[in-house]
Amino acid sequence: FQDLFGVSMVVPLMNLHIKSLGASHTVAGIIGSLYGIMQLFSSTFVGCWSDIVGRRYSLLACILLSAMGYFILGTSTTVFLFAFSRVPVGIFKHTLSISKALLSDLVLERDRPLVMGRFNAASSVGFILGPVVGGYLAEFEGGFYQTSFICASIFLLNGGLVWMLPWSEESTGNREHYQDKGANSFSAKSDHDLHLKSATSTAVTNSNFFQSPWTQAATVLKKIKGIACSNLWDVFLVRFLMSVAILLYYSNFTLALEERFGVKPLFAGYLLSYSSALGVVAGCLLGPITRLYQHNTYRLLLHSSTFTCLLILLYTSALSIWMVILSSTFLAFSTTIGRTCIIDLELTVGGNEASGTLLGVGQSVTSVGRIIAPLLSGIAQEFSPCGPPSLAVALALVAIVIMNANKQKYRSHGSVKLKN
Incomplete structure (x- = not known):
């Protein structure tokens, strides 16, 4: 909550600040793109590094270096300082991914969607409240600098x-194996090996922290190679396709509503805030929903993705603003559930011993989608205001086909693990 609350206070004000420093729109766009590119390449390495040195040390390092970046941002009186302040944040602002990896280490596998849903709900609340506080502080003289210092202090x-x-990392990575025997298909020998491995996890983490940087870098590259050669390609492809589909849906949302229904941008803002609030509710309801699906994450992901595809199609063909409100209402639930399920599926297939790497790779996949989606949206808008959501429907259909084609692979939930 505090992380996204602080960040969302600053981010909406950044374009105004860099323009006040005399930067052109092109320079502002280049700096924003460089931040995205740094996030793209660093997320996998930082996530893998957290697997090696431990969540506590990596999370603490990322938090402190991100705080340094926001402190520099609070003193940025030139475009160069503004750009320089984005470097430590772009490389090390992966606190949410490492926190998710830590949660996946600490909770039972069957409880993971519920915990992740509550985590996302708390983050969404921070993202809703942050812009309000940041906008209020921006009204005062030097408001941006005050907001940046407050963010760094948070x-x-x-x-x-x-x-x-x-808290201790001694028990991370092994609690999920204390579930009911009927809920998984691990053999007695596998359980013994996993418990033996987890019993020594603390000693390995502490020794790895004091390894040389070259040794840590070699271990990071080895773990990334293991992920690249694994059988997770379909999961990451589905994540990429659904991420791009949702980004396309939101890419021209305000403009499309104005052109199609003549509503003002203020109404679109209210509708987006309404959807964000419903996303918080959806995160809190993940527990009962996963129990209804008997903790079958793959089936829940398939159904939520299908529902998302149908809702975007409804929005594309909407004849009145009320159909848009209806689709936005249920889309808030389906997208929140889908985001949580795809993360849970990555961790289930990959195993908790590589959770940081898996979440980092997943974040990189999403970052690629953030880079590609604006380009696809711009091309699609040349044909029609409904072009981006229509393309989103097509991409979501491809993701659904891929999930159906691999249904047999994940029929036994939790029984498939990453093979290095």
């Missing part, structure tokens, strides 16, 4: 909490 507070809270 990160320092989070770093203090990570350092002080009494």
Whole structure:
């Protein structure tokens, strides 16, 4: 909550600030693109590094270096300082991914969607409240600088909490194996090996932290190679396709509503805030929904993706604003459930011993989608305001076909693990 609350206070004000420093629209766009590219390449390496040195040390390092970036941002009186402040944030702002990896280590596998849903709900609340506070502070003289310092202070507070809270990585990665025997298909020998491996996880983590940087880098590359050669290609492809589809849906949302129905941008803003609030509710309802599906994440992901595809199709063919409101209402639930399920499926197939790497690769896949989606949206809008959501429907259909084609592979939920 605090992480996204602080970030969302600053991000909406950044374009205004860089323009006040005399930068052109092109320079502002280049700086924004460089940040996205740094996130794209660093997320996998930072996630893998968290698997090697441990969640606590990596999370603390990312928080403190991100705080440094926002402190520099708070002193940026030139375009160069503004651009330089984005470097540590672009490389190390992966606190949410590492936090998700930590949660996946600490909870039972069957409880993971519920915990991830609540985590996403808390993050969404912070993202809803942050822009309101940031906009209020921006009204004062020097408001951007105050907002940046407050954001950096929030990160320092989070770093203090990570350092002080009494938690241990001793039990990470093995709690999921204490589930009911009927809920999984692991053999007795596999259970014994997994418990033996987890019993030594703390010693390995501590020793890895004091390894040389070259040794850590070699281990990172080895783990990334293991992910690249694994059988997770279909999961990452589905994540990429659904991410691009949802980004296309939102890419021209305000403009399309104005052109198709004559509504003002203020109404579109209210509708987006309404959808964000419903996303918080959806995150809190993931527990009952997963129990209804008997913790079959793959089936829930397939159904939520199908529902998302149909809702975007309904929005594309909507004849009145009420159909748009209806589709936005249910789309908030289906997209929230889908995002949580795809992360849970990645961790289920890949195993908790590589959770940081898996989440990092998944974040990189989403970052590629963020780079490609604006280009596809611009091309599609040349034909019609409904072009981007129509393309989103096509991509979602491809993702659904891929999931159906691989249904047999994931029929036994939780029984397939990543093979290095």
